[in-house]
Amino acid sequence: MMHFLLLFSRQGKLRLQKWFLPLPERERKKIVKDMTTMVLARKPRTCNFLHWKDLKIVYKRYASLYFCCALENQDNELLALEILHRYVELLDKYFGNVCELDIIFNFEKAYFILDELLMGGEIQETSKLSIVKSIEASDMLQETMEEYISKPAF
Amino acid sequence: MTPSVRLQEMIRVIRSARTQGEERGIIQRECADIRSQFRQGDNGERSHSLAKLLYVHMLGYPAHFGQMECVRLIASPRYSEKRIGYLGAMMLLDEKQDASLLITNSIKNDLSHSSQYVQSLALCTLACMGSAEMCRDLAPEIERLLRASHSYIKKKATLCAVHIIRKVPELAELFTPSARTLLSEKNHGVLHGAVVLITELCERNPDTLVQFRKVIQAVPELVQIMKGLVTSSYSPEHNVAGISDPFLQVRILRLLRILGHNNDTASDAMNDLLAQVATNTDSSKTAGSAVLYETVLTIMDINSESGLRVLAVNILGRFLLNNDRNIRYISMTSLQKIVQTDHNAVQRHRGTIVDCLKDQDTSVKRRALELSLALVSAVNIRSMMKELLIFLSVCPPELRSQTASGIFNAAERYSPSKRWHIDTILHVLTTAGGDVRDETVPNLIQLITTASELHCYTVHKLYRALIKDIAQQSLVQVACWCIGEYGDLLLKGECEEIEPVQVTEDDILDALETVLQSHMSSPATRGFALTATMKLSTRITDNVDRIRSIVSIYGSCIDLELQQRAVEYNALFKKYDHMRYRSAVLERMPVMDKNSPGHTNGDTSGEIKEPDTSKPKPVEAGLLSEPASQVCDLLDLLGGTDTPLQPSPAPTSTPTTTSSADLLNLLGGLEITPGEKFIPTVSVYEKNGLSLKIQCDKQTETEVTVTLIASNSTQNDITNFTLQAAVPKSVQLQMKAPSGNVIPAHGLGQVTQTVLLNNPNKASLPCFRFVQLSFLLN
Numbered sequence: 001m002m003h004f005l006l007l008f009s010r011q012g013k014l015r016l017q018k019w020f021l022p023l024p025e026r027e028r029k030k031i032v033k034d035m036t037t038m039v040l041a042r043k044p045r046t047c048n049f050l051h052w053k054d055l056k057i058v059y060k061r062y063a064s065l066y067f068c069c070a071l072e073n074q075d076n077e078l079l080a081l082e083i084l085h086r087y088v089e090l091l092d093k094y095f096g097n098v099c100e101l102d103i104i105f106n107f108e109k110a111y112f113i114l115d116e117l118l119m120g121g122e123i124q125e126t127s128k129l130s131i132v133k134s135i136e137a138s139d140m141l142q143e144t145m146e147e148y149i150s151k152p153a154f
Numbered sequence: 155m156t157p158s159v160r161l162q163e164m165i166r167v168i169r170s171a172r173t174q175g176e177e178r179g180i181i182q183r184e185c186a187d188i189r190s191q192f193r194q195g196d197n198g199e200r201s202h203s204l205a206k207l208l209y210v211h212m213l214g215y216p217a218h219f220g221q222m223e224c225v226r227l228i229a230s231p232r233y234s235e236k237r238i239g240y241l242g243a244m245m246l247l248d249e250k251q252d253a254s255l256l257i258t259n260s261i262k263n264d265l266s267h268s269s270q271y272v273q274s275l276a277l278c279t280l281a282c283m284g285s286a287e288m289c290r291d292l293a294p295e296i297e298r299l300l301r302a303s304h305s306y307i308k309k310k311a312t313l314c315a316v317h318i319i320r321k322v323p324e325l326a327e328l329f330t331p332s333a334r335t336l337l338s339e340k341n342h343g344v345l346h347g348a349v350v351l352i353t354e355l356c357e358r359n360p361d362t363l364v365q366f367r368k369v370i371q372a373v374p375e376l377v378q379i380m381k382g383l384v385t386s387s388y389s390p391e392h393n394v395a396g397i398s399d400p401f402l403q404v405r406i407l408r409l410l411r412i413l414g415h416n417n418d419t420a421s422d423a424m425n426d427l428l429a430q431v432a433t434n435t436d437s438s439k440t441a442g443s444a445v446l447y448e449t450v451l452t453i454m455d456i457n458s459e460s461g462l463r464v465l466a467v468n469i470l471g472r473f474l475l476n477n478d479r480n481i482r483y484i485s486m487t488s489l490q491k492i493v494q495t496d497h498n499a500v501q502r503h504r505g506t507i508v509d510c511l512k513d514q515d516t517s518v519k520r521r522a523l524e525l526s527l528a529l530v531s532a533v534n535i536r537s538m539m540k541e542l543l544i545f546l547s548v549c550p551p552e553l554r555s556q557t558a559s560g561i562f563n564a565a566e567r568y569s570p571s572k573r574w575h576i577d578t579i580l581h582v583l584t585t586a587g588g589d590v591r592d593e594t595v596p597n598l599i600q601l602i603t604t605a606s607e608l609h610c611y612t613v614h615k616l617y618r619a620l621i622k623d624i625a626q627q628s629l630v631q632v633a634c635w636c637i638g639e640y641g642d643l644l645l646k647g648e649c650e651e652i653e654p655v656q657v658t659e660d661d662i663l664d665a666l667e668t669v670l671q672s673h674m675s676s677p678a679t680r681g682f683a684l685t686a687t688m689k690l691s692t693r694i695t696d697n698v699d700r701i702r703s704i705v706s707i708y709g710s711c712i713d714l715e716l717q718q719r720a721v722e723y724n725a726l727f728k729k730y731d732h733m734r735y736r737s738a739v740l741e742r743m744p745v746m747d748k749n750s751p752g753h754t755n756g757d758t759s760g761e762i763k764e765p766d767t768s769k770p771k772p773v774e775a776g777l778l779s780e781p782a783s784q785v786c787d788l789l790d791l792l793g794g795t796d797t798p799l800q801p802s803p804a805p806t807s808t809p810t811t812t813s814s815a816d817l818l819n820l821l822g823g824l825e826i827t828p829g830e831k832f833i834p835t836v837s838v839y840e841k842n843g844l845s846l847k848i849q850c851d852k853q854t855e856t857e858v859t860v861t862l863i864a865s866n867s868t869q870n871d872i873t874n875f876t877l878q879a880a881v882p883k884s885v886q887l888q889m890k891a892p893s894g895n896v897i898p899a900h901g902l903g904q905v906t907q908t909v910l911l912n913n914p915n916k917a918s919l920p921c922f923r924f925v926q927l928s929f930l931l932n
Contacts, residue, residue, distance in 0.1 A: 014212060022248040022283065029214070046515040047479040078444035078484060079404050082394065085440075104169075105162045107212065108205055111241055120281040120317040122350050124309055125343040126401045127391045134306065138271045142234045 001121035003070040012036040020121035221253040249285030277310040281317040289318040300332040305341040312347030395439035407448040414456030421457040467499040474506045486521035527560040535568040554589040572605040587626030600746040610649040613640040638686025642693040843868030866897040875929040886912040
């Protein structure tokens with residue numbers, strides 16, 4: 001099971017954090033700091049796996065964003081790389097040529113997409129098409145409600 | 155997509171802040187605004203405010219005042235408000251907050267909502283932050299959703315069930331019946347969830363595992379599904395780089411691993427499938443490699459046939475040659491896991507592994523180092539050591555001490571000759587003397603004393619190293635000690651194995667004085683140098699006065715240890731200057747015995763003969779006559795007879811004492827208190843000139859390391875000597891490579907083999923070892 005998923009920029013600014021374990025706020029902040037330091041210190045052509053405490057850290061850099069997740073011992077690291085890639089593909093499909101700014105200004109949508117891909121630290125849907133359809137349907141539901149109330153969502 | 159104007163505006167403003175202080179100011183204003191919005195009650199603006207608050211929270215500012223707002227928004231009938239409310243709950247509330255309990259009722263209601271998207275929000279939130287109480291409350295609802303609904307909800311309910319089981323393991327039985335029916339689903343999302351659920355159930359409860367294996371016959375069903383995935387035609391929906399649904403494939407392989415572990419029938423049922431997947435999966439992209447990797451892990455963990463295992467190791471070998479660094483790293487991690495059990499198979503790839511020592515990436519280097527050290531054996535010690543020493547000189551600093559200690563261990567176990575051993579240690583000390591452990595110095599000194607024929611060679615080499623560089627403290631300490639002990643040999647000048655160089659007494663004393671006076675020398679090093687100088691007073695003839703003056707100077711040294719030594723040495727010169735006292739005190743040291751301190755047990759031999767009451771099997775020893783190969787079965791290593799099972803008589807002062815005593819029962823019920831170091835050597839077999847001893851090296855609460863030593867006092871060499879051992883099920887056995895398989899005659903040499911016994915359950919078992927020796931005599 002994945003313990004957490006973080007997205008942060010090259011300057012170490014957090015863009016998204018998803019925690020699949022209950023941890024106190026202070027602990028979370030510390031982990032984020034540790035992860036950013038560790039991952040940003042890695043040289044360009046090194047492998048994408050690290051060891052931290054008793055977890056395996058898998059990270060991948062996409063343009064200016066680092067996607068970083070923590071796995072347990074029995075989890076498959078290569079598959080985690082595929083999961084991260086799947087998430088990026090979904091973001092790309094949704095936003096159309098996604099860039100960091102899209103995720104900054106529409107962070108809540110990035111979360112909604114993530115919640116369709118992962119749940120409880122595990123993958124919930126393996127079909128990209130299916131996820132894209134569900135997101136579109138939920139957005140549609142939101143918009144019809146808005147039209148009904150005739151007020152923008154946020 | 156509706157633009158979230160006010161949220162985005164706020165984000166823009168915050169980002170345009172030029173200093174941290176400015177940003178804080180903006181945030182404070184916004185938070186005040188948000189708080190007043192929350193107080194105003196329902197006006198359609200609440201979701202904006204919460205969204206803004208969540209952004210502020212992500213920047214690291216406190217946002218706890220939004221928790222109640224999340225609760226309110228979740229209860230709202232509007233989908234947009236629910237959506238943001240649930241997101242807020244997942245970000246701001248966790249099970250430690252009291253407010254989290256308040257949403258339990260809303261979740262319950264939403265789980266039966268007419269819209270599946272609302273249901274999905276509730277399920278997602280429960281799976282993310284549901285506490286144990288919430289899970290207990292809502293488990294029946296989830297179970298109902300598992301059975302009744304549409305696949306969109308079913309897959310989410312399955313993962314929610316996984317979360318519930320993790321939080322409240324007792325509820326596992328509630329989900330077991332549904333789990334089995336879910337396996338026949340066609341939808342990949344649901345199927346994946348089902349496999350995860352079954353994995354979780356089986357991992358938590360061994361009875362459920364047996365149930366899934368035997369009663370539900372999960373293995374054939376999973377094999378069927380896998381076959382379908384592997385052989386299916388291209389399906390655009392699930393295809394990733396030519397592999398059909400790698401996520402599902404990997405999960406199924408993992409479940410098969412659990413079901414097949416330690417079970418022959420299950421393992422047999424999946425052999426064909428694993429072979430098929432291993433040969434047919436295209437590993438040019440990460441997805442394929444991920445599936446292959448999981449396949450290899452599964453093959454190695456179940457009772458697979460040897461052909462399959464060889465296939466798996468070959469796949470790992472292929473991975474080692476892959477251009478992708480990730481795959482090289484993965485393969486080395488896997489090889490590390492199997493290097494003990496499939497040693498020979500991994501040895502075939504030794505060359506590639508050693509090449510990986512030269513990789514740029516530190517993680518890869520680290521793995522290659524661990525693996526290389528595990529692969530060192532008597533056969534390849536020379537070439538491996540060459541590579542390791544090269545690595546030591548160029549390796550990154552964080553790996554140096556691990557390399558150095560690894561080299562020392564390997565050298566100690568497999569060194570072909572004493573001289574080679576000493577050379578290796580000297581090489582390490584010159585290259586990385588600062589990173590070695592403290593025991594290295596006494597260990598090296600002890601080694602040097604035992605190699606009496608090499609004293610001349612050693613002292614010459616050390617002297618030369620000393621005059622080149624006095625910065626490496628361990629090297630300097632050993633060098634000083636040697637010069638002090640064997641200074642006379644140094645002065646003689648000739649030595650067969652090294653080019654002769656004339657060394658005068660002044661040269662030696664100069665060198666020692668440099669060490670004494672240098673600010674690079676630590677106090678311990680100075681102590682060594684001073685003692686060495688003193689010892690030379692009985693070994694050299696001309697410059698005794700110079701020594702006297704050096705020693706007396708240090709009589710007033712600030713360092714207390716040095717001062718004491720100098721004063722005592724001075725006394726040797728002055729008061730007790732009869733040559734016999736001084737020379738008696740300073741004469742050559744005897745050969746030191748390794749591991750001698752802390753020896754507490756003396757009557758091992760008496761206790762071996764006691765019939766050990768915990769042996770359940772009768773003794774049988776069948777011997778064929780020489781010169782055919784002899785196979786002796788040894789049960790009851792302590793020579794007991796057929797005795798009924800009785801509880802172990804070991805004392806029960808503390809539970810840990812009992813367990814460690816039981817593990818070593820084969821040594822005759824010796825009393826062992828944890829923390830006390832003692833190394834008995836027990837002779838367990840003596841027949842026809844072949845004797846086998848067991849020496850306990852190290853012992854903790856759950857682990858014991860013993861060395862088996864075989865020696866031969868007959869006229870002829872014993873060849874093809876191999877040793878196998880079996881232990882009870884709860885004890886894990888790990889046998890390292892033996893030092894060789896030829897035992898020279900007349901007791902001229904020995905074969906040693908280190909064995910690790912791991913008793914993780916600390917079970918007070920009667921421990922018996924069944925050892926099989928096979929060898930050729932004559």
